Amino acid sequence: DGGITQSPKYLFRKEGQNVTLSCEQNLNHDAMYWYRQDPGQGLRLIYYSQIVNDFQKGDIAEGYSVSREKKESFPLTVTSAQKNPTAFYLCASSTRLGPGLGEAFFGQGTRLTVV
């Protein structure tokens, strides 16, 4: 089936540790995104990538890092510098349509808890 796969679904991290969240898509989309959602809040953009080997910071990039070595993969690392990492993380992808973007699709999310 075509889609976006995030893993793991639940992740527990000790304070001071880095963790990496996986996002893989087989939709042949150029653009990929990472969002963070806190309880009762909307989605905030962490990083996005329009093409392989290129990515840009979103609104809340501090304490996070990404890579885009393959078109289908966009892993997110939550570093120890991120002060409040407990949140729900969502990955998305879309095509590019001329100057804009096509329809975006989301993975099922990863719930990260710092213990």
Next chain:
Amino acid sequence: GIQVEQSPPDLILQEGANSTLRCNFSDSVNNLQWFHQNPWGQLINLFYIPSGTKQNGRLSATTVATERYSLLYISSSQTTDSGVYFCAVVGVGETSGSRLTFGEGTQLTVNP
């Protein structure tokens, strides 16, 4: 960057009622989407609607791009419609045109 405002923030309905959710945006857009976030957190695509009107069963949406708003209509609501509804836009321009910007959502509760 582009701003997205959704109203109302919360909405409580009885099963069978109709409702209208609104999304206002501050600038021209290339793309507008409506999503439903289910209780497990997954975002379900409802409409990709940069302009015009679309219908899918009991749901329909209208975007008036020139007036910078979109409406999502839910008719004959069911308890399974409960959840958060998000509007998200892609603006025009190098930065806002490369990202999807979300509103804060409308929390819908449908009671039996």
